[in-house]
Structures are given as C-alpha cells and as structure tokens.
C-alpha cells in the first residue's frame with residue numbers, strides 16, 4: 007500500500023521541475039503555499055460532505071474519491087515544504103504500539 011504513496015512522492019518531486027502548463031502539480035507550486043492550503047481545505051470539506059452523504063446512502067464511492075483528492079493535495083503540501091510521504095508513514099509507524107488514549111493522557115502530564 008505504501009508503495010503507492012512512495013511512488014506518488016517521487017512523481018511529485020519530479021513535477022517540481024515541470025512547467026505549470028504541462029503539470030497540475032507544477033501549477034500548484036507556482037501559485038504557492040496559500041493556494042495549496044486552500045485546496046487542502048477545500049478537499050477536506052468535500053471529503054466530509056461525501057462521508058455525511060455516504061452515511062445516508064450507504065454508497066462509499068464518493069468518499070473514497072474525495073479522500074484520494076484530500077490525500078493527494080496533502081502530499082503536494084508536504085512536497086512544497088520539502089517533506090516526503092515517507093516522513094508521515096514513519097510517524098504513523100512510530101505510533102503503532104502507542105494507544106491513542108495513552109498518548110493523549112501523557113500530553114496532559116507536566
């Protein structure tokens with residue numbers, strides 16, 4: 007599964023050298039971080055709306071599609087900041103043996 011993210015990360019790196027008229031990713035980099043963040047926010051809202059609809063209809067097609075858009079634009083954001091998908095995968099892997107409840111509790115300790 008993470009092979010796809012790794013491959014996409016490599017494509018995103020390559021697109022930093024592409025021209026905006028030939029590449030959507032390059033066009034986002036050219037427009038800058040604020041535009042990329044706008045897209046991340048927009049896609050997050052679309053994913054939320056799709057999830058609400060999926061709950062009503064029982065059809066998850068749109069929520070999968072919109073989540074892919076959200077993940078994609080989040081990866082463009084990371085790439086713009088010089089970070090790779092691997093950094094996020096590493097962070098998720100680090101959390102494997104840590105219960106979310108235990109971690110949250112540890113945050114409240116001095």
Ligand SMILES: N=c1c2ncn([C@@H]3O[C@H](COP(=O)(O)OP(=O)(O)OP(=O)(O)O)[C@@H](O)[C@H]3O)c2ncn1[C@@H]1O[C@H](COP(=O)(O)O)[C@@H](O)[C@H]1O
Nearest residue numbers: 014017018021024028029030031032033045048074075078
């Ligand atoms: N995974 C994706 C991917 N997911 C979504 N999108 C694009 O993200 C855009 C977001 O959808 P919207 O409906 O918000 O688009 P929009 O209304 O035109 O956007 P705005 O004009 O409002 O900014 C669409 O143009 C989608 O095609 C993607 N574009 C590219 N990729 C990957 O990135 C690679 C490089 O793409 P290019 O840079 O275009 O070569 C591709 O080979 C793919 O692997």
